[in-house]
Amino acid sequence: MTEERIRHVFAGAGAEGQLHAIPVLARTRAAGKGGTEPFPREVAAGADDPVVIASIFKVLLVLEFARQVAAGQLDPRERVRVTAADRLGGWGTAGCLDDVELSLRDLAHFTMSVSDNSAADVLLARVGLDTVRLLAKELGLDRTRIVGGPRELLESMLAEVGARDEREFAVRYPALPDDRKRRLAVLDPRHTTASTPREITRLLRLIWTDAAGPPEACALVRDLMGRQVFRHRLVSGFPDDVTVAAKTGTLPGLHMEAGVVRYPDGECFAVAVFARTHDLTASRPTVDAAIGEAAGIAVGFLRGGGR
Template structure:
């Protein structure tokens, strides 16, 4: 009996979407997700075309732009740049936590930008690459709604201005959060879950960068140190998770690729906004892994 694919898969897609929606609700977040089988093209998700603030997820777009320039011979990844202490972009990791001024290669700055989401390293690279080159890169991938409009320092500066004299202490106040431009996708760096999984699928299929540069980018995504979001949904020694997180007040996100030992490869993008305004909300982090797993299981045909 040859049932039409739509007849066979539509109920399954509905069941997956219902489970995703329930998981978001249980965690107290408003969320969106998209997942795609990189080799088969099947997909699933929840509000996958909603515009979202990308936060540090946009460092992935910067990384692709850097390697695109390197592949064209316009940048030498071994070029060393000074990393001064004065004027560093704020952040709790990487260069911002260092007391001295190292001199580092562009490729090592890229490692810090991805592995520990180093804002200072990202802005040093952005100064070398340029916002418009980042946008030319995403446009070349056909990502029409993905846009870089400001540096990571500018995002931080805007939050300080919007928070007012109380500074960081005010960033748990719902009234303050409501006026943060950084949380408005119409204002800052932005994309959609579907466009970001399209980017990842092209990267994993070596359709955009030469193979050596694609491998270098994938290597860095595999070195990210954070296990509490997407990776938490796949706690298996033989499953690999490559990813890039993004975080702003109440916003938690991760995009990445999950690789199974049977060769299955799945691009996943999850973005959430928490009702709880606290800086530490474990359920809001964990649900990224939960819905990522639900989506991937749906693509793999798991119950």
């Protein structure tokens, strides 16, 4: 019934949704004759079907950065320059009008807090794409595939549309028929950076239990996820006293967020929610609200012991 409620929420927003939610730590409750029994272990709706993860891949990127810092391979204070050639448009350094100099640590901050695509690309070049891929395998994320950073995805979109730059893309893309837009490789989990909702919650659980690397590396990722400025998806599904550390991802027709919600009593739940809309508008407040509502339903079921 919980999964049916979740599907109904997405249908009401004109979308199809996939979700996986788990407690960060296993939980038990008192049972008859002085014994214990487990609480529900998960809520799953399409949890093993592949999904495009877009900017959620930045969690793995920043985790690899944090692990290299903890191992002494990188100095987080190392200065780098983000130039006009690095700009992709959008938030943070990606939208700056002038060159910016900052530390690797601040690149990680912008990558997570405002989903800065230029910062993510520069950081990825420093830590290495292959090491991020190897990290996914090390953590048992066997169905997670990273094809590249934001620039590779943008260049893929430009090439498919036949645009020389973002300005030309902004003219050509709206004129395409919807069926042509839906065939873009970046919207197809078979051809782009992808995973499953279950693997994303596994990643979050590993980070929150210090099992994804040295404790100081996991702590840095948790801290940076807690700084995300976007509060319109998962956060909307929970009371004000519940904290959410998360990472969003957005592409035309695709809306997603994965994170950990923490209650005042210390209970934590990892949630990954992915929504695909029937139209391809980039901004859909009703879908964003549905992501929060679906997450709230799932976590409420887990927290309430399945009642």
